Amino acid sequence: MKLSDCLMAAGHSLRANKMRSILTSLGIIIGVGAVIAMIAIGTGAEQRVQRVIQQLGSNIVLLRNGTSVAGGRRGGSGTRVTLTEQDAAAIERQVDAVQVAAPEVRGTGQVIYGNTNWHTILYGLTEGYFTARNWTVDEGRMFTGAEVRSAAKVALIGKTVARELFAGEDPIGKVIRIKKVPFMVIGILGEKGQTPWGSDQDDVIFLPISTAKKRVLGGRRIKGNLVAGITLKAVSAAAVDEAVRETRALLRQRHRLRAGQPDDFRVRNISSFLKARAESSQVMSILLASVAAISLLVGGIGIMNIMLVSVTERTREIGLRMAVGARGRDILLQFVVEATALASIGGLLGIGLGVGGSEILAAVAGWEMVIEPQAIILAVAFSAAIGIFFGFYPARKASKLDPIEALRYE
Amino acid sequence: MATMIETQSLTKDYVVGADVVHALADADIRIDAGELVAIMGPSGSGKSTCMNLLGCLDTPSAGSYHFDGVEVSSMSTDQLAAVRNEKIGFVFQSFNLLGRTSALHNVEMPLIYGNTPARDRRPRAVAALSAVGLADRMDHTPAQLSGGQMQRVAIARALVNDPALLLADEPTGALDTRTGLEIMALFQKLNGTGITVVLVTHEPEVARFAQRILRFRDGRLVSDQGQTPESAMALLAELEPDAAVAPVPEAAA
Numbered sequence: 001m002k003l004s005d006c007l008m009a010a011g012h013s014l015r016a017n018k019m020r021s022i023l024t025s026l027g028i029i030i031g032v033g034a035v036i037a038m039i040a041i042g043t044g045a046e047q048r049v050q051r052v053i054q055q056l057g058s059n060i061v062l063l064r065n066g067t068s069v070a071g072g073r074r075g076g077s078g079t080r081v082t083l084t085e086q087d088a089a090a091i092e093r094q095v096d097a098v099q100v101a102a103p104e105v106r107g108t109g110q111v112i113y114g115n116t117n118w119h120t121i122l123y124g125l126t127e128g129y130f131t132a133r134n135w136t137v138d139e140g141r142m143f144t145g146a147e148v149r150s151a152a153k154v155a156l157i158g159k160t161v162a163r164e165l166f167a168g169e170d171p172i173g174k175v176i177r178i179k180k181v182p183f184m185v186i187g188i189l190g191e192k193g194q195t196p197w198g199s200d201q202d203d204v205i206f207l208p209i210s211t212a213k214k215r216v217l218g219g220r221r222i223k224g225n226l227v228a229g230i231t232l233k234a235v236s237a238a239a240v241d242e243a244v245r246e247t248r249a250l251l252r253q254r255h256r257l258r259a260g261q262p263d264d265f266r267v268r269n270i271s272s273f274l275k276a277r278a279e280s281s282q283v284m285s286i287l288l289a290s291v292a293a294i295s296l297l298v299g300g301i302g303i304m305n306i307m308l309v310s311v312t313e314r315t316r317e318i319g320l321r322m323a324v325g326a327r328g329r330d331i332l333l334q335f336v337v338e339a340t341a342l343a344s345i346g347g348l349l350g351i352g353l354g355v356g357g358s359e360i361l362a363a364v365a366g367w368e369m370v371i372e373p374q375a376i377i378l379a380v381a382f383s384a385a386i387g388i389f390f391g392f393y394p395a396r397k398a399s400k401l402d403p404i405e406a407l408r409y410e
Numbered sequence: 411m412a413t414m415i416e417t418q419s420l421t422k423d424y425v426v427g428a429d430v431v432h433a434l435a436d437a438d439i440r441i442d443a444g445e446l447v448a449i450m451g452p453s454g455s456g457k458s459t460c461m462n463l464l465g466c467l468d469t470p471s472a473g474s475y476h477f478d479g480v481e482v483s484s485m486s487t488d489q490l491a492a493v494r495n496e497k498i499g500f501v502f503q504s505f506n507l508l509g510r511t512s513a514l515h516n517v518e519m520p521l522i523y524g525n526t527p528a529r530d531r532r533p534r535a536v537a538a539l540s541a542v543g544l545a546d547r548m549d550h551t552p553a554q555l556s557g558g559q560m561q562r563v564a565i566a567r568a569l570v571n572d573p574a575l576l577l578a579d580e581p582t583g584a585l586d587t588r589t590g591l592e593i594m595a596l597f598q599k600l601n602g603t604g605i606t607v608v609l610v611t612h613e614p615e616v617a618r619f620a621q622r623i624l625r626f627r628d629g630r631l632v633s634d635q636g637q638t639p640e641s642a643m644a645l646l647a648e649l650e651p652d653a654a655v656a657p658v659p660e661a662a663a
């Protein structure tokens with residue numbers, strides 16, 4: 001008996017009992033649906049983390065200034081500026097777990113080129129920042145350590161700024177004015193797109209930190225060697241915690257903080273933030289995984305049950321098939337194929353449920369759901385495997401029937 | 411003529427509770443290839459039991475059975491299945507058709523388990539159905555057929571694989587005299603092409619077309635007598651001079 005004959009026979013038998021077939025595969029439908037949703041959530045969360053890492057850089061720890069307290073009135077984050085360029089240099093030099101410590105200053109300002117102008121965010125940075133935050137340069141070049149030390153009037157512009165100011169013209173080598181100071185554009189930053197929270201990361205201009213402080217961002221608070229923040233890149237994911245611990249100890253010592261005193265700076269561990277996010281989607285995944293496991297088990301048992309019923313109901317048919325020459329393995333194959341077809345139909349309907357459910361979850365709960373073709377192939381293969389596994393026992397039972405007894409069965 | 415069926419002390423006992431039913435006891439049967447044999451006997455005398463044993467469907471309690479020179483009890487279940495598929499056509503007393511399945515598919519079924527290429531199945535099934543005069547009922551399911559038509563579908567199924575031995579358990583039981591005659595004419599014609607036919611019947615009018623009659627009583631073979639068979643075709647022609655007799659299927663020819 002060929003597989004095509006078995007498929008025909010299975011289709012015939014399943015169509016003869018439509019309602020029963022659908023009810024039987026309900027467990028598989030729900031199980032596969034849950035598997036699809038689970039994988040969609042998992043992949044979605046993972047891709048989100050990947051995207052954030054790609055945007056922020058991996059193994060990143062952010063140091064920010066603390067808050068000022070004046071007469072019980074707290075000024076909010078960054079109001080008490082204590083971090084310095086020397087802190088950054090000391091961290092990079094003394095903490096082994098830190099690969100790069102890049103200080104930064106920030107501000108906004110009007111930028112003019114020819115007769116167009118644009119308001120954008122200005123960063124004063126060192127060359128280490130590019131490494132720490134995975135920034136690339138699309139055209140032109142980054143600024144060098146020498147340019148940072150000599151406070152050269154060079155600028156790297158983001159894609160958005162390039163578009164708004166130059167409208168198709170090649171910006172490299174052109175002179176722009178930032179707060180009236182002329183800067184030469186030496187490079188265009190690689191595109192980063194939007195942050196997960198929706199701000200445009202390409203609407204920026206990078207300047208050497210020295211130039212920025214001296215010429216454009218010299219404000220009240222950030223003067224001398226003070227900086228707005230330091231970006232740390234740990235040498236590896238495993239080294240992040242150590243980097244945080246040692247940096248804190250070093251800064252407390254450098255800032256002469258006594259044992260009881262609170263930190264005068266804040267540490268934001270991006271990796272742990274991402275981990276927390278991944279964990280919360282993991283809870284959902286585990287929940288769906290248990291639903292999937294139970295449904296698939298119950299669905300499998302349901303299939304076994306209905307196949308046993310079917311074998312009993314069709315005992316005479318089995319006897320007849322044997323009487324006209326079916327071998328045990330022909331009967332076995334026929335019933336295994338039927339169980340597999342039943343499970344696979346459940347699997348296909350379950351994919352529909354999973355895709356639909358994922359979209360609803362994405363819309364209602366705001367989860368990012370990503371359905372990959374592999375997940376669908378996996379689901380179909382898995383449900384077919386359940387059909388084979390749970391259909392085997394009833395099919396084997398059928399194949400072991402004695403032809404004459406089966407024919408006489410009432 | 412070569413011996414096709416040879417049994418020695420073939421016995422089948424059934425144990426029902428504390429009793430042992432001797433459905434068939436010490437039967438010595440010999441049937442040569444090309445014979446047309448009728449088995450007769452009262453109800454419960456062991457005719458169906460004997461047919462099931464001869465058809466390699468059942469295993470005897472004792473005794474031996476050589477089919478085509480091979481001891482059946484020495485064959486594996488797969489070998490038995492192959493013998494049933496290729497060499498034996500069986501018409502059951504209770505038709506045993508698949509419900510909700512067209513006559514054509516019922517007749518095609520044995521071919522699925524043989525070596526017939528898929529594209530040849532349909533023409534062969536059509537030929538077998540035409541041979542029993544059901545060419546116009548091929549798409550009907552058993553529920554849409556009369557008892558006699560179901561009987562003929564069962565016969566077509568037995569013939570479709572071109573068997574060497576045709577076993578029919580009361581093939582005319584459900585048919586009117588005329589249709590019964592037609593079936594017997596078909597069997598005689600098939601027999602004429604070399605197929606060995608063994609049929610069970612209650613009716614002496616049917617048995618007269620056989621070359622030999624085996625009579626059973628209480629599980630025992632009580633008589634074995636040869637006779638000159640009458641021609642069913644001639645009788646049909648007498649009944650209705652213009653009636654065309656259904657042709658023998660190509661497969662069997």
Ligand SMILES: Nc1ncnc2c1ncn2[C@@H]1O[C@H](COP(=O)(O)OP(=O)(O)OP(=O)(O)O)[C@@H](O)[C@H]1O
Nearest residue numbers: 424426431432433452453454455456457458459460
């Ligand atoms: N599976 C069985 N279990 C127990 N006894 C059985 C079984 N099959 C048949 N018998 C018994 O064996 C005997 C012979 O039965 P069998 O079916 O061969 O009769 P038969 O000659 O075909 O009768 P009929 O003309 O009514 O078809 C009967 O007494 C019957 O009760």
Ligand SMILES: [Mg+2]
Nearest residue numbers: 457458503579
């Ligand atoms: Mg009988």
